[in-house]
Every structure is written in structure tokens, then in C-alpha cells.
Amino acid sequence: ALQIINGDGYKHNLWVRFPDGEVIRAKTWFWQDVYSNKVLAWRTDKTEHTDMIRLAFGDLVKQWGIPAAVTLDNTLAAANKTMSGGMKHRFRFKVKEDEPDGVFKLLGVDLHWATPEHGQAKPVERAFGVGGIGEYIDKAPEFSGAWTGGNVLDKPDYDGKTRAIDIADLQAVIAREIAAYNARGNRRGAMAQGRSFDALFEESYKRTPIRRATEAQSALWLLATEPVRAARD
Numbered sequence: 001a002l003q004i005i006n007g008d009g010y011k012h013n014l015w016v017r018f019p020d021g022e023v024i025r026a027k028t029w030f031w032q033d034v035y036s037n038k039v040l041a042w043r044t045d046k047t048e049h050t051d052m053i054r055l056a057f058g059d060l061v062k063q064w065g066i067p068a069a070v071t072l073d074n075t076l077a078a079a080n081k082t083m084s085g086g087m088k089h090r091f092r093f094k095v096k097e098d099e100p101d102g103v104f105k106l107l108g109v110d111l112h113w114a115t116p117e118h119g120q121a122k123p124v125e126r127a128f129g130v131g132g133i134g135e136y137i138d139k140a141p142e143f144s145g146a147w148t149g150g151n152v153l154d155k156p157d158y159d160g161k162t163r164a165i166d167i168a169d170l171q172a173v174i175a176r177e178i179a180a181y182n183a184r185g186n187r188r189g190a191m192a193q194g195r196s197f198d199a200l201f202e203e204s205y206k207r208t209p210i211r212r213a214t215e216a217q218s219a220l221w222l223l224a225t226e227p228v229r230a231a232r233d
Contacts, residue, residue, distance in 0.1 A: 001204035002064060004034040006071040006114070006122045007056070009048040013138045013148045015164040018046060023164045025148060028174060029053050030133075031060045032124040034071070035191070036201035038182050039127065040064055044171055054083060054103065061107070062218065065210035069110035071122055103220045107213065127181075136177040142169070 009029045016026040028044040029052045041060035043052045060067075083102045104111050114122045128134045138147065145163035158164070182198045192200055213220075 001033055001035050001201050001208050002067045002210065003208075004069045004071060004112075005031050005040065005060070005067045006034055006124050007031045007053065008073065008122055008124045008128075009052075010128050010134055012134070012170070014143055014146045014170065015148055015158055015162055016146075016167055016170055017164040018167050022046070023158045026167065026170060027052075029056050030124055030127070031056055032127065033201055034123055035204060036197050037123060037127070037187075037192075038197040038201040039124075039133070039178050042174060042178065044167065044174065050083070057083070057103065058218070061213050064205075065212055066107050067109060069112060070104060071112045071114050073114055073122070106220055107217060108211075133177060133181045136181065137170075137174055140173050140177065142173065 007029060009027050011025055011027045014025065015023050017023050018026075024046050026044050026046065027048050028042050029048060030039055031041045032039050041056045041063065043056040043059070045052050083104055103109075126132070143165055146165045148162075182201075183196050185196045185199075186194050187196060187200075188194075195203075
């Protein structure tokens with residue numbers, strides 16, 4: 001447990017209303033433990049962006065501890081310098097000698113890059129498929145009438161007539177369905193052998209040395225790092 005985590009964003013097939021009144025298909029970033037497949041943390045917003053990933057990672061570290069390694073896609077949001085600054089093998093954005101170290105390097109977390117949409121590289125992508133957490137969330141009974149269709153081409157723009165759900169209601173269902181997803185028994189696979197992801201994670205977690213973030217380190221995922229040029233005068 002926590003030896004490697006992987007993360008990815010999932011775009012909901014639901015019309016979601018945000019506090020500013022905009023109705024859009026929301027996106028949630030999920031962090032998952034690779035050993036057990038347990039989903040450990042998530043954040044939801046209008047789009048996938050650096051702050052969503054950073055704050056979700058902070059949620060994970062605060063609750064579970066600092067993972068040894070992270071696997072991510074080499075996308076603009078995931079490969080941002082706030083998280084990966086100072087890592088020598090980043091393939092997006094030029095690595096500069098004077099760039100500030102990112103959250104991963106400062107916390108001593110190894111970073112591995114995965115091929116996008118490659119389920120074997122990032123197991124979390126398999127959780128979004130048929131019978132996965134995406135279906136349980138998007139097709140929840142209380143969201144009836146807010147379904148957009150299987151892809152953005154079905155309903156590319158909100159027509160103002162279709163039902164839209166509040167972001168708070170979506171977040172509540174995500175929390176409920178993630179808990180149910182992690183607790184569901186009879187999981188197949190060499191590791192699970194009929195156990196739930198919760199049980200598999202807990203069995204390993206309780207005997208694994210866990211690194212905890214100090215109060216100073218906890219500020220790392222609340223503050224973004226960005227190099228600036230000081231004024232000469």
C-alpha cells in the first residue's frame with residue numbers, strides 16, 4: 001500500500017451546475033493506490049487543472065501519508081511544474097536548472113510517466129470503464145434526466161432545458177459511490193482473491209512504514225511555485 005499511486009481525470013456524462021451558474025460536464029481527478037486498486041482521494045471542478053491535482057494529492061497525503069512513487073500521464077495539467085518541478089525526466093516543459101522544486105521532489109516522491117489511455121500503465125483508467133465508478137456515479141438514480149449521453153458529441157452544448165444537478169449533489173454521490181466501490185467484495189485477481197479493495201489496502205497499510213508530512217510540508221500542496229523576475233529597483 002502507498003508504494004505507487006496513479007491518477008487520472010474522468011469527465012462526467014452529466015450536466016452539472018456550478019456556484020457561478022455555469023452548467024457544464026464536470027471533471028473529477030482520482031488518485032488510486034496501485035497495489036490494492038483502492039481510490040484514495042479526488043477533487044471535482046469544471047476542467048482538469050493543476051490546482052485540482054495538487055489539492056487532491058494533498059488530501060491523499062493528509063489522510064494516508066506520503067506515497068513512495070506516482071505514475072501520471074504526460075499531460076499539461078499532470079506534468080505541471082508545481083508538481084513535477086526539478087524532476088530530471090519530465091517530457092513536457094523544458095527542465096531548467098533554476099526552476100523551483102515541485103511538490104513531488106520536495107516530498108521525496110518518485111515520478112513515473114505513463115502512456116495516456118493505456119490501462120496497464122495506469123490501473124485507474126480501468127476503474128472508469130463498464131461497471132466502474134463512472135457508471136455508478138453518472139447513472140445514480142438521483143441524477144435521472146441529467147445524463148448527457150455517452151460522449152460530448154451527443155449533446156455538445158447545454159440547451160437550458162435538460163436537467164442539471166448541483167455540484168454539491170455530485171460531490172456527495174461521488175463520496176458515497178467511491179466508498180461503495182472500495183468496499184465491494186468478491187474482487188477477482190491474484191491480489192484481491194475475493195477481498196474488497198478496502199480490505200486489501202488495510203492489510204498492507206497496517207504493516208507498511210508510512211511517511212507523514214510535517215506542518216511545513218503540508219503547505220507545499222496549498223501553495224503553487226512559480227519563478228518570477230525581481231524588479232531591479
